[in-house]
Amino acid sequence: MIDxxxxxxxxxxxxxxxxxxxxxxxxxxxxxxxxxAGQIAVMHQELVERRRWISERRFLHALNYCMVLPGPEAQQLATYIGWLQHRTWGGVVAGGLFVLPSLVILIVLSWIYIAFGDVPLVAGLFYGIKPAVTAIVVQAAHRIGTRALKNGALWAIAAAAFVAIFALELPFPLIVGAAALIGYVGGRIAPARFKAGGGHGAAKASYGPALIDDDTPPPPH
Known part of the structure; x- marks a missing residue:
């Protein structure tokens, strides 16, 4: 019997x-x-998967724009989602609270390191944190990558960008511009392969309807 x-x-x-x-x-x-990478992965897990406050397609679409803009893309993404939720004050609160707790923690940890950095126990704690944070970043990159890269064409662009950054050491703006140009041309030639979020309604099939869904209009400016 089916439940x-x-x-x-x-x-x-x-x-x-x-x-x-x-x-x-x-x-x-x-x-x-x-x-x-870790912050964006946490936002995806909390906002898209767990709470369903925004659909995956809208989330990835906003992330694409934030990655192109100069500045911290994770905070920009939080600010934009906060604006979608509650307009101007929502964006101010989301963007501000995204960094203020980290600033307080950074000040406290900096004081501890300056005051007790030579103590072997404290030094060991800081060195032990490094591999854990590295693992978080790798897991987060894999988590977001598997959702944003839906087919071989997108994986090929990502691989080419990786080679251009680490092997050829090309300037980051050049890599972003080339990827944008490829996406523009590819979107006109094969639009199904260059559609953000894996196609319209993909988030609904995975996580259910979201509060800010694919068709939800943005708030008035």
Whole structure:
């Protein structure tokens, strides 16, 4: 006998209150370790998979734009999603709380390192953190990469960009510009292969309807 709850469609999440979002962004500021890759992976897990506050396609689409812009892409992504949720103040809160807890922790850790950095126990703690953070970054890159790179063409662009950065040491703006040009041409020749998020409605099939779904219009400016 098939369990009816296993096949029942998921319901759209309830409307998100401002203070509920405030508490989430504050919590995220304290737990988002691993640099941009780790932070983006945590946001994807919390916002797309667990809470379904934004669809995967909208998330990846916003991430693509933030990666092109100068500056910290993880904070830009958080600010944009906060703006989608609660307009201007939502963006201010999301962007601010994304960095303020980290700043406080950084000040405390810096003081500990300056005051007790020569103590073997403290030095060992800091050196022990390094491989753990490296593992977080690698896992996060794999997590986001497997969702953004949906076919062989996108994997080929990613591999070429990797070679250009590490082997050829080409300038980053040149690599981004070349990838954008390839994406533009490829989108006109084979649009199905260059569609963000794996096609319209892909997030619904994976995680259910989201509060900010593929067809949700942005808030008025």
């Amino acid at each position: 009816a709850t296993a096949t029942a469609p998921l319901q759209r999440p309830q409307a998100l209150g401002f203070w509920q979002a405030f508490r989430f962004w504050l919590k995220l500021g304290f737990i988002s370790f691993g640099g941009p």
